[in-house]
Amino acid sequence: MKNTTLCYLYRNDEVLLLHRIKKEHDLNEGMWIGIGGHFEENESPEECALREVKEETGLTMTEFRYRGVVTFVSDRYEGEYMHLFTATKTEGELNRDCDEGVLQWVKKEVFSTLPQWEGDKIFLKLLDEDAPFFSLKLEYEGNDLKKAVLNGKLF
Numbered sequence: 001m002k003n004t005t006l007c008y009l010y011r012n013d014e015v016l017l018l019h020r021i022k023k024e025h026d027l028n029e030g031m032w033i034g035i036g037g038h039f040e041e042n043e044s045p046e047e048c049a050l051r052e053v054k055e056e057t058g059l060t061m062t063e064f065r066y067r068g069v070v071t072f073v074s075d076r077y078e079g080e081y082m083h084l085f086t087a088t089k090t091e092g093e094l095n096r097d098c099d100e101g102v103l104q105w106v107k108k109e110v111f112s113t114l115p116q117w118e119g120d121k122i123f124l125k126l127l128d129e130d131a132p133f134f135s136l137k138l139e140y141e142g143n144d145l146k147k148a149v150l151n152g153k154l155f
Helices: 044-055 120-126
Strands: 002-011 014-019 035-038 059-074 080-090 101-106 135-142 143-148
Touching: 002 044, 002 059, 035 044, 044 059, 044 080, 059 120, 080 120, 120 135, 120 143
Parallel strands: 002 080, 059 135
Antiparallel strands: 002 014, 002 035, 014 101, 059 080, 135 143
């Protein structure tokens, strides 16, 4: 199982999203997701989140929270532990030239209408509800969500 981070950066009533349209053979192709990536050797979740956000956006998170762990299981892709973060303050200038997709500030109410994974809708709802730290397991067959388990209970 690989370890990754995913960060949602908020600014007033907007969230910074990455529209995944540039990278070849991208399992997230066409989706609108947060900012993140793979752990480097010896990194903590927080260190990975800070590095990935800086590399992909040019921004430095100055106020952020570790919100939960999402375990992805798939019949197509390697398993993944995704460490989920939100940030409410950043410093720096947004670098609009990201090699994985197009960065865009999107109104929160518009975000739910954009293409995203079915399981993402579950953890995004938990983030919106300011749920306490959580563990969410998502099981996919192909692109279809088959099972979701929140804090050890079938969702």
